Amino acid sequence: MKNSQKDLQGGWKKRLARIIFEADTPSGKRFDEVLIACILLSVVVVMCDSVGMISASYGRLLYAMEWLFTILFTIEYVLRIMCADKPTHYARSFFGIVDLLAILPTYLSVIIPGSQYFLVIRILRVLRIFRVLKLVQFISEARLLVRSLRASARKIVVFLFTVVTLAVVLGSLIYLIEGEENGFTSIPKSIYWTIVTLTTVGYGDISPKTNIGQIFASVIMILGYSIIAVPTGIVTVEMSQAFGRKRSKKICPECMEHGHETDAVYCKYCGTKLSREVEG
Numbered sequence: 001m002k003n004s005q006k007d008l009q010g011g012w013k014k015r016l017a018r019i020i021f022e023a024d025t026p027s028g029k030r031f032d033e034v035l036i037a038c039i040l041l042s043v044v045v046v047m048c049d050s051v052g053m054i055s056a057s058y059g060r061l062l063y064a065m066e067w068l069f070t071i072l073f074t075i076e077y078v079l080r081i082m083c084a085d086k087p088t089h090y091a092r093s094f095f096g097i098v099d100l101l102a103i104l105p106t107y108l109s110v111i112i113p114g115s116q117y118f119l120v121i122r123i124l125r126v127l128r129i130f131r132v133l134k135l136v137q138f139i140s141e142a143r144l145l146v147r148s149l150r151a152s153a154r155k156i157v158v159f160l161f162t163v164v165t166l167a168v169v170l171g172s173l174i175y176l177i178e179g180e181e182n183g184f185t186s187i188p189k190s191i192y193w194t195i196v197t198l199t200t201v202g203y204g205d206i207s208p209k210t211n212i213g214q215i216f217a218s219v220i221m222i223l224g225y226s227i228i229a230v231p232t233g234i235v236t237v238e239m240s241q242a243f244g245r246k247r248s249k250k251i252c253p254e255c256m257e258h259g260h261e262t263d264a265v266y267c268k269y270c271g272t273k274l275s276r277e278v279e280g
Contacts, residue, residue: 017083042069148238
């Protein structure tokens, strides 16, 4: 009797996990579509609530919708923990933390009383924007981008260290060239100007006045264009290699459609379980 109850409970959890965590099944796809719509609507509600005119006219409606979305996301969070193979692993994962941040501020705004905490509550309400991060898990290409960034992390760190070193050297030189009388009152402020110039932002709050300083600034501006292209090239190479490793595609034995991901279990067109692969 106990074994049968465990089997029923295990089967229920597996079916629920297939709907919530797997987007290759028709039911999982529908669940993801509804969840994405709720995420987008909840973010729109938070944004509208920050507009004074809209909040004054539709404050109660926005408040009710906020609680509706909070309850829905709370149910989703509890269901994910219930059907996850390792609940603590999910709770500590990136998306688990994002899911918690999506619902926690609403409850905290009720627990913290008193008008003196109004600013704190407003900050907590802004945290609801974290819901938009939940969209990342529904984009398969996002996983590829994350893997590419991780693979190129060391190269980017070395590149950033080189840029920081270059900014310190160039900032010190412009400090010597221009001096305090032209607005470069210290080396840190000169480094700030160098970074702004290297990144081609150009706020214009500080600018060189001498001819030598302006020539030096022109060189830094030209150098900035070449520097910006380096991290883009690093990540592009890693993404190209990741796409190359992703060429193995599965074919559905039922509808014979291909184009599935290498880790796909079910056909994204008809829901049939995939069984064989072909090299693309």
